[in-house]
Amino acid sequence: MGGSDMGPGFVLWLFAVSLGASALGGMLGMAGGIFIVPILTAFGHIDIRTAIGASLVSVIACSCGSASPFLKGGLVNIRLAFVLETTTTLGALTGVLLAGVIPTAYLFMLFALILALSARQMLTRRGETAGAATTADTWGWAGALRLDGSYPDRGQRVAYRVQRLPLGMLLMYGAGLISALLGIGSGVLKIPAMDTALRLPIKVSSGTSNFMIGVTATASAGAYFLRGDIDPAVAGPVALGSVVGSLLGARILMAVSNERARLLFAVVLVALALRMALSGYSVSLGGPSE
C-alpha cells in the first residue's frame, strides 16, 4: 500500500467515512473503530493490516479528543485505569507479536466474530450492576491500591467499590490483545469486565474505559508505527475524520431514540460481520480479499 499514489478524492473519502463511523459510534458512546476496518477493507480495498493500523490511530484520537469532559466530570477512576492498563498494554504487546504470524484469513474471521458478539451486546440492555457493595474483594488488591471511588450524580457523590479485580484484569488482558490484533477499542470485552467483574457504575465505566483505551492502543500503535506498518497517508485522514466525528456524535447522542439506534447498529454490525467472514473465506482460498 503506497501512500504517494492516493489522490485527493481518496483522502476525502477516508476522511468522510471515518467521520461517519466515529459519529455513529459516538451516538452510542462507543468508539467508531469497529466500523472503520470493515469499511476500509470492503469499500476502500485497503489491505487489512493497513486498515488496522489506521484504525488504532483513530481509536487513540477519539480517546484523547473526548477525554476532557469525562475527566472534568469526575467520571474517570484514574487509579483503577492505570492498574487495568498494566494488563491491557501487556495484552496489546502480545497482540503485536501475534499479528505478524496470524494468517490474514484468520484476522478477517476473528473480526467477523467480534462484530457478531458486539451486535448481540448491542441488543442486551446494560443493567446497573453496581451498588453499595458489602463483600470485600477476596484478594484485597483494590483496598491496598485505594481503587474505590465516588462520582457526582444529580448533585450527590455516589460511592462505589471495585470488585473482583483479578478477573477484571484478566478480561482486560484479552481486551488489549484483541485491540492490538484488530485495531479496535474492544468495548465488547471491556464492558463485561467493567460491568460484570468490577461492578462499576455505568458512568464511571464509560469514562474510565474511554480513558484507558488511548494508552492501550498506543502500546500497539507505537510498535506498528516504528515497524512501518502504519501508513500515514491512510491513518492521517482517518484520525482527523474520527476526531471531528466523535465531536459530532457526542452532540447527536441526545437527539436520537436510543432503542432504534441500537437496533440499527446491530443490523449494521451483523452485515459487516457477514462481509468480513466472506472476505476471510475468499482470502483463505488464496484469492484477493475482494
Next chain:
Amino acid sequence: MSKATVKARQPELLLAGLLRYGTWLASGVTGLGLAMSLVGVEGDQVVAAGVALFIALPVLRVLVMLGAFLLNRDYRLVIVTTVVLMTILAGLVIGLSLSNSPAH
C-alpha cells in the same frame, strides 16, 4: 468539597487540558499536511508527524500521572504507572527491532 479533594483533582484537570490541546495540535499538524498534499505541496512527512503526535499523546498522560503519583508519594501507584510505561517502551523496542525483519 474539602481542600484535599480539590487538590486531588488537580491532575485530572491538568490531563483534561493536556489531552484537549494535544488533540488540537495533532489534528492541526495532520490537517496541515493533508492540505499541503491536496494543493500539490509535498506534505507526507507532516502527516506522518501528526500521526506520531496522536500516538505520543497517551504516553504524555502516563508521564503526567507518574509525576503526580510521585508528588503524592503514592509509591504503589508509581510502580503501577512505571510498569505501564515500561510495557509501552517494550512495544516500541519490539517495533524497532522488527522493522527490518523479512516478514515486513
